[in-house]
Amino acid sequence: MIIELGHFALILALAMSCCLAVLPAIGVHMEKAVLMRTGGSLAAGMFVFTLISFICLALAFIGDDFSVAYVARNSNSLLPVYYKLSAVWGAHEGSFLLWCLVMSSWTLAVALFSQQLTDDMRARVLAVLGSVSIGFYLFLIFTSNPFDRTLPFFPSEGTDLNPLLQDFGLIVHPPLLYIGYVGLSVPFAFAIASLSSGKLDAAWARWSRPWTNAAWAFLTMGITLGSWWAYYELGWGGWWFWDAVENASFMPWLIATALIHSLAATEKRGVFRSWTVLLAISAFSFSLLGAFLVRSGVLTSVHAFAVDPERGVFILWYLVIVIGGSLLLYGIRAGKMGVSVGFGWLSRESFILANNLILTVSAITVLLGTIYPLIYEWFSSGQKISVGPPYFNMVFVPLMLPLIVLMALSSGSRWRRTTTEVLLAKQPLRLLLSGVVCLIFCLLTSTWNLWFLAVSFISIWLIVNLLADVRFRLGKRGFAGLLKQTPSYYGMWLGHIGIALSALGIVTTVIMSEEIDLLMSPGDKTQIAGYDLTFEGVERVMGPNYSADRGIFEISRQDRVIEMLYPEKRLYSPSQNVMTEADISVSFWRDVYVALGEPIGNQAWSVRVHVKPLVRWIWLGGILVAIGGFTTILDKRYRRLKIARQQQFRSDTPVQASLA
Amino acid sequence: MMKTHRRNQLLLIAVLILGAGATLALVMQALTENINLFYSPAQVVAGEAPVNQRIRAGGMVVEGSVQRAVDSLQVNFLIGDLRSAQFPVVFEGILPDLFREGQGVIAGGNLNESGVLIADEILAKHDENYMPPEVLQMMASEQEKNLP
Incomplete structure (x- = not known):
């Protein structure tokens, strides 16, 4: 019953999104304020029904309802309850339901916190968000319905959640990442709304800035957590693989980074107007493209979603319509924005221009590397290839270095014009x-x-x-x-410091890490990077739904014991899946990472040991960047506008009262 | 004044063209150097795969073929397709958790003169039902060939 309720709520949410796409837009067209204002309640309705649907699926997981195909495939009665909850977004269908929930939350947030917008603009923005949602709901209901039943012969026990996903990382990483991904639809909606109204003044930049910064900060957070998760969970100590799915999240991040900078220039100085609009469209397009690459299964990746060609085709058409449509609108309208504001050739504007150039180019090179296997296969009629991480390192690193140089130089720059003396003295x-x-x-x-x-x-x-x-x-x-100083300044400052720390962490980890794979028997000692590692043996331990061999290792330095490490090799009983659980001695300056390989016989094990200096700085930097992004939202400037609007509202009230 | 403005514009354009050219050259070179061609067991056996050049090859780990050394991390096994083509692989290191006999894998490395793939990476996917698209398509096309 609950399942049908969830399915039904989802269909109602689709209906709401259709109304949201149409009614406010008609209101704008007919200049009817009543219709324009339907946006708020429709957005609320869409959110509530999606939430109901989400809760129903969560209840099915908690109640072990294995008559639901999705639950049967991704849960098990032995699974701890918090993993049952996070298993809701552990695979394709449920994660897309989460995607829709996030989309409707952003839509509701825009409806609630955009009081400073004119009715006309607010209606347009919500209508765009509604139209975007329609595609998502259709995709969910028709190609990836999480509420499909396996009646009448349903399994008495579920297959279990993939052991790699039975981790804290799954609880936090996908939601944060999706909030970021989907949040990019808000600047997109603002851009399309402004294009359609023909009013591309600096105001739209001011409206969309806090939203863009928020979405971007969430995306940063999601990517950072994902990297950290991969590091400790995958069992081989890597923190970035240039995997197709990582790239799918990294490309929108690069473009969104360009966007937040270019939005700042547009808001403060009115420059780069049409370019900023194009970036807003591209950022969301890249996040859709990412969804396509991840969920269509066209590329090989460690993030394996179940593959279904029908889904790929659906998203591809959706991509064509959204990107094609918005670019068409852009082509028609962008030319009419011709306001040229000059700036000196050495100024903060020119720094931002250079930043945008480099970020866009690097996003394109990442895109090229990611889809090159598809292009190659097409042109060589079927020859399969893969593009290795060396490509990305070779192209991406030389592009990032000038970016950091620009960041350093630009900290003293001024808007409009900066003299060489000020900059270089x-x-x-x-x-x-x-x-x-x-x-x-x-x-x-x-x-x-x-x-x-x-x-x-x-x-x-x-x-x-x-x-x-x-x-x-x-x-x-x-x-x-x-x-x-303003929060905007602190945000910028934290963000740039974060990048510097990350860069230091990355280069130190890459150049100075020591890694060995070796065979160890109980009592064996080995030395790595000044640490002594003693293997004391393996014991059996039982978890809620797994049994494990737990290795006992002692790390010491100059005969002083630093820490005991207990890496595990787990066998998950429901699925019979083997999984490596590494153990890490964590510190600000270095990590010592130990993972068990396989038993080789005679109580000997293959063991992987890494010493990674400054590896924590990579994520510390990422978190600082995200905090920087959130800090900028606190800027009073965005609220001052609201007050001004309220005052204006008060003078409007008598007229509105008479209208009502 | 106008002249310096013009000069700066020219300089800017020159820098842009140089930058774009350098990036393009870098990308092209990086792409040609770092693509790994994918081969099926049949192609490897037929000698179609280049020797001493980095490639990827994939198929199923042949049942009963995995042999471990006693005193090192070396592993020898065979990768084969659904018919009879199979080639030997040598790998030194820790195999991924989902590496099993009878499962699909992709091995990356160099073929030596005697047709042994000296692998430096072994990819087995983190989902037991998942098959790398390359291997899946390869097997699908082979099944088609098998049809009369």
């Missing part, structure tokens, strides 16, 4: 300082690698510049001056 000192810090770093670790030298030098230089900028802004007022 203090650089010799800062360069010298960073050079010295970098040299000390190299001496301490005795690493003389050119890449390491280059990346750490410019990252440290960026940090020095950012610190110097704070000092400059403090002036003589001390902490009082600190409070004077």
